[in-house]
Amino acid sequence: MSIYVPRMSTPLTKCVQVALIGCGTVSQLYYTPALQELERQRIIEVRQLFEPDPQNLATVCRAFPNANSIANLADVNTHLAIVASPPRFHAEQSIQLLQAGINVLCEKPIATSTDEAEAMIAAADSSNQRLAVGLFRRFLPATQMIRGLLQTQTLGEVQSFSIYEGGVFSWPVQSAAFFKKQVAGGGVLLDIGVHALDLLVWWWGEPVALEYEDDAMGGVEANCHLKLSFAQGFTGDVRLSRDGLRSTRYHIHGKRGWLNWSTDEVENLEIGLTTGKVLKGLLHEASLQKDMPVAGRPAFNFQQSFVSQLCNVVATINGNDSLTVPGTEGLRSLRVIEQCYGQRRLMAMPWLSEVEQQRAYALGDHR
């Protein structure tokens, strides 16, 4: 099935030239098909590829036969660079590109520390270039709908929420480095967590208080648990897992009703009122028949939402839109993550014997 181009609020005017920095898994699985679709629509043109690994480079080169491989970031001369390299390179590469006058879309997480992220934002400001962050869940119709429901208090005042997200880890990583603390900087919190926390800060702002625990014992966490309190007066739980064996679910409970959403079925939403039945179904775009509001075409699916993220950056470069997720927004979830790691405690693992628990504490760097 071909992906159709998202309808933009204002027309796209210029074909934007793109450099793809980093041709690893995320580029191969996500950016490549999205960029191919936008090339097909003549909205962008992929001109340059930067990737030290020859095998990865060859894979992405096949998708963009007109693009040149470059060995040095200083050679980038496109309108936009997509930084999809490992997170530890995000700040250094983005700053270099921004200072060279290139707009940057940086894959999540924006950086591995808030200091780095702030330096990136400062570089964007001083160079007058755009810095967008690849937190593309904000482009999912369901997350936008949830935001609307919360803003209009359709479910009443929020009482609580619970989020469980995870699954058996199956991302096709290409080396053990992905799991090494010194290289990765973190585990599931920095990986899936940055998405989940971004949605929460987008919906409700940054939490006013938090508690954090995880199961790292000298390495990177596979499971973590956060308790977050928000200024609106409610508290909720977030559980993230790389070996999770339960279904992913975002649950928000309001005074008048509740909603469930799952990242496994991003186009679906369940909404229930405190009395009555539950509405479960696919989201559609709003439309009109004469003056009558009706459901229009199906809302974007996962892949189309990813494409629309790129469209937003392109439209911004063309002066037709503003960034949905600028660097300052990417910084917010990272700030929460840093607070979490700063106060990490070891999760209770009641299946461990006393001897094992003592060893687990000795191996970890928890408070």
Added chain:
Amino acid sequence: MIPKIAILGANGFIGSRTAEMLHLSQLVEIRPIVRNFASLARLARFDLEDDLDCRVADGFDESKLSEAMIGCDALIYAIAGDRQTILQTLKPVYRAAEEIGLRRIVYLSSASVHGQAPPPDTNDESPLSDRQSFHYNNSKVRAEWKLQALRDKGTVEVVILRPGIVTGPRSQWVRNFADALLNGQAYLINQGRGICNSIYIDNLVHAIFLAATVPQIDRQAFLVGDTETVTWADVYRPIADALGDDLAQVPEAIVPQFKPGLGQRFDAIRSSGMVQGLLGYFPVKWRRLASAAIVRLREGEAGSPWRMPNAIAPMANKEMTELYQCRYKMPHQKATRLLGYEPPISFEEGCRRTIGWMGFAGYPVEDGLK
């Protein structure tokens, strides 16, 4: 000298707890081996740089396997998978072990080699058949025979463990029943009075450790289980209690006549331990779609749009029917005699730890039970 033990399939349910327990208790030095880098996710809770020496090797790749095993004294063979994986990885693993001079392979077979409801007096020495109703049982029987044949011609010792229903944190038996309760799809047969040949995961790891280290047990196969004789209701009641459910309210399933119909054969395959284990690796969305398709198919079979929902009582599949109707507690005297196996964790303590894990995993466990 502390022996070094390689664990093949160290990311699975049994393999990962074996790695965790042996590593944290510092009983032995371990070397977890997994199929691909993604499978390191759970092991990476430990420092992969300085603390835990993990390797990546596919079970079909003899040279990678021997490279991964170098310096190890014994290997725990905990690979799970389909029939091909069960049978086709034996030779490369054995050859790799032989190449590096490994002393012993501990193979994780299953008590189901004796069937889901074995006849009374079944013991470790009872003859095995590879003409049972379930492919998984037959594959495990053939795997045992194949390993013994490799041992006849080779130098690496082989010790076989046959655990029954492995319970505990992350166990499919725990997860499946808890999920079924939460989804309103749980059922019992004969009120769960059948005997469950359970073994708490840590008791199995204890048996694994003994099987890897005790001398003079080459070519032996051992049934291993918990001390207590328990029923399925005993296993499930703490889970139901933890979730605030009453096991007595769980409906009885209809037990059909098991002719070898397509539907039942499909159910038998779908509900087998191996398939249920493998299903965990598929995206939830796919599983839901498949489930919905099956329900639609069945509703289609039922026919009438006038049929009210929930009029169809849960239908038991053949494997669960046999398991639920088991009347015999498998013995583990041979393991006690030759391995010195005494299960260190009581059934009650195992249940307590399991409920604790459910809280960890985010199940809505009632306060005070976590």
